[in-house]
Amino acid sequence: MASKPGILTDWPWKSLGSLKYLVLAPWVIHSTYSFVTKDESERNLSNLLIFPFLLWRMLHNQIWISLSRYWTAKGNNSIVDKGLEFEQVDRESNWDDQILLNGTIFYAATVSKLLPGTLYLPAWKTDGVIMAILMHAGPVEFLYYWFHRALHHHYLYSRYHSHHHSSIVTEPITSVIHPFAEHLVYFILFAIPMLTTSFTGTASMTSFFGYVTYIDFMNNLGHCNYELIPKRLFSIFPPLKYFMYTPSFHSLHHTQFRTNYSLFMPLYDYIYGTMDKSTDELYETSLKREAESPDVVHLTHLTTPESIYHLRLGFASLASKPHTSKWYMWLIWPLTLFFMMLTWLYGRTFVVERHRLDKLRLQTWAIPKYSIQYFLQWKIESINGLIEEAILEAEAGGAKVLSLGLLNQAKELNRYGELYVERHPKLSVKVVDGSSMAVAVVLNRIPKGTTEVVIRGRVTKVAYALAFTLCQRVIEVVILREDEYVKLKKSFNSKSETKLSFSRSYAQKTWLVGDGLDEEEQLKAQKGTLFIPFSQFPPKKLRKDCSYHSTPAMVTPRHLENLHSCENWLPRRVMSAWRVAGIVHALEGWDEHECGYTMSNIEKVWQATLRHGFQPLMFPTQSKY
Template sequence: MASKPGILTDWPWKHLGSFKYMILAPWAVHSVYLFTKEKERNLGYLLIFPFLLLRMLHNQIWISLSRYRTAKGHNRIVDKGIEFDQVDRERNWDDQIVFNGLLFYIGFTFIPRSYSNVPLWRADGIILTILLHSGPVEFLYYWLHRALHHHFLYCRYHSHHHSSIVTEPITSVIHPFAEHIAYFTLFAIPLLTTLFTRTASIISFVGYVTYIDFMNNMGHCNFEFVPNSLFSIFPPLKYLMYTPSFHSLHHTQFRTNYSLFMPLYDYIYGTTDKNSDAVYETSLKRQQESADVVHLTHLTTPDSIYHLRLGFASLASKPHLSNSKWYSWFIWPLTCFSVFSTWTFVNTFISERNTFHKLKLHTWVLPRYIVQYWRRESINSLIEGAILEADMRGVKVVTLGLLNQSEELNGNGEMYIHRHPELKVKVVDGSSLAVATVVNAIPKGTTGLLFRGKLSKVAYATVCALCEMGIQVATVDKDEYEKLKLRLTTQCGNNLVLSSPTNYAQNKVYAQNKIWLVGDDLKEEEQLKASKGTLFIPISQLPPRKVRTDCFYHITPAMIVPSSLDNVHSCENWLPRRVMSAWRVAGIIHALEGWDLNECGQTICDVERVWQASLRHGFLPLTIVA
């Protein structure tokens, strides 16, 4: 929102939310009806809706590509990260497509048939469109843009756009409604002129709008990719086509580089930024960034691919909940395709880049879903390859997230250390900090609780830590009890309790304990035995399925990240904003403290030491329950 919002700031359909697309539904249905019923079919009218969908796909490709390239660092222009407030502000990037579609439909409906029924191709119309854009449109836009930077208009309208100093492709269309009216009026000059001179064609309309979308996205993508050879071959191109770095300077300097797509008018009126050429050359030469810490994770549910930072920005900025949205049914063919296509992917890919103090943090994703983790050899090969690549790139620490550190899969990561004893990179499973977060999530004054989870490295260490603290831990499974008993000293072992094998005694234990330590395998029938108000605290990487509405479910082991951790604008799986899993945080702590050890296999660091180190570096306990 602008600092002093003016009239026509909000979009007319703002209150409709995601249902704003219904505005176009009657027109789309009408276009299909006319095309099937009338003898003289209007192809242009029919193609409006498919073209709008194509524009949305075009923009989404730019979003994903930009986020991927800026995460890698190759040719990145501005290093500063973006935050959730920018993602929220730019969530309505598709409003301008709805607006344009509505105007196109109205135009085709009310303009006489002799004008609106345009052919597929006309060369003279395309030439006229190019000339009109290069002259009147670019010239008028330059002066409109300068006017929008006057204090009166800037604080009421254009400051909303400039709130994004570090731009993404969709930043290009984030303007108040009034600005979009002005821009469409300018861009309508070639469209209406060719229409009324009877030189318009479907190709000229589609091509011109696609050109505007392409150049807008390119100018705000924050990575330079226009090769210098183009300007060497044709030097005048410097004045006819801007580059991403050229427009990026407008967002960092504000009072330079006002042109739309052609820098010509900036050169004519002396508003070209003096650093334009230097920033362009520097960005082109910039190499891929090396990380200090890599978090190696993977895809979870089939629709989790859309919740990646590289996927849909609006979804990535919210916790990934198990309940599907209504629109997920419309894209299920694409979802299924993504699951099957991952079988052919053989390399991890970077999805996120963060900085914390002097550390560079990357998140790498294995292109595999949970349902594919039964193929142990294939998965281990991918993880091993990622660790070796990280070692080659000089990474200090690799943390294994989710099932990548499964004991059944690779012995909590120990397999890779045995196979490659020469590794310089440290492999961390983060179990110590996970134990610390669980222990510190236990409400003060607790004297006893129930353990109902799968026995794992974290489970063993957590139960041992609680028994040493004098908290009584009950279990209803004899086999679990005997295995846990072997890990405890005689004195602490007295705090481990096995309930009687009778159903009555077990149900009594379920009901008496208001705090349960649980894994993701907690069954529905067990949850139903808990008394009202029971607090379920997960000790697993994956959360249990929520069944009870009268109970509380703690978030899986995680911590709130410090405000100085930069470029955090997506949620880690089901975790809230600016919250990281304890396993991921552990790798950052290892790198900050310079600990020279592999925390994998059965190795558990000093839990209290790890906990205090995380607090000292600004990470905070998480107390969120649902």
């Protein structure tokens, strides 16, 4: 929102929320019905194609969003090296409003037959395409330049344009984040080539749809925060610098504000003396910038088929919220299936996001495999191969620590990461499974004064450590299943096992739960029971009369930069304990692996974590079921 919002700031359909797409429904139904019912000679193909074209525009923008986030995650050729925040992601989440506006106007114009020559548009007219190019290069670019300069006058800037400039670090969709009134003026400007070709009888579907696609492409290009225009392009044709801007050119407008006003052609900045003096220098610097070498790598993987949309590289609005299943995801199941096949075939780990904590450079890498594949015996070798390659790549890049997230550390897969240390005994990068951190988080979530707890779930390294530590603290540990009790009892000495018992009373009010907790057991728990997960994945929340903690996690320090997406199902600015463990390991400079059946000192890890600004996520989350 602008600092002093002016009239027509809000979009007309703002109150509709996610139902705003219904604005287009009457137009889409009418155009489809007319095309089906009318004779072939009277069918208006261009009107029918408006809706598919709007879908193409949304896909086009999403491609730019994903590519830009992938490029900036690697760090090479990035222009502005500052972090994004959740506030910017929220502010820019309505980037599709301008597409709805354009679609509504296009439909209204064709149905009302206001524009001559647009009732039955041909696919191509050469003279119309040339005219559209000339009208853009002349009137549109010229008028935009002066309108843009006017928007930087303090009166209009404070009421309108400051909303756009709230984003110093731009993303492709930043290009269309403006108040409603501003977009109306832009539409009038960009309509000049279309109106001209309409009134001269030279309009075509190519001149209309192609021109709008060109605007989208150049807008996304200028705001992607990644310099991708090769220098040789300007060497081959030097005058091109007057007719085509670069991402670094427009980035300077967002950091300097009073320079580089041009739309897509810097010509008018050269003519009127508003070209930023550092334009060429920033362009050269950005092209030479190399990919960032991380100090800490967190290795994760995809979970459910739709989880790819919740990655930072996916849908920005979904990535900025905890992962929950959405009913409308089934509408794009063909695309989901395509991505599943793509990741199935793609055999290389990819960079998901990049952060900075003090001087520590952090990256998250993802294995292109889904959770279900980790339970397939015939996929174990290939997954281990990918993890091993990632470890060696991190080693070659100078990383200090690599932490294993989710199922990348499963006992059945690699014995909590021990397999890789055995294969490469001289590894300088420290492999961390984060078990001690997970145990510390769970122990500090148990309410004070608790005298007995239930431990239920698959017996893992974390479960062993929890049971042992609680018994040492003279807290009764109740096991509900005999096989789990036997496994734990065998690992204990005679003193600690006295606090370990097998019972099916379900009377305890504090449950530590892992994978394998079934619905029947959960329903037998007492009213008011507190469920505290110790596993990587959360249990299904069935009870409205009980409380549920998140999986082991910590709130990050406020000075952790570039954190604008949620880690799986965790709240904003919260990281899993396994991910935090790797960061703390590097901050403390600990020179040993934490994998296999070895664990770090739990209290030492906990105190170090608090000392570095991480805070407990203390309040349990209530079930939404």
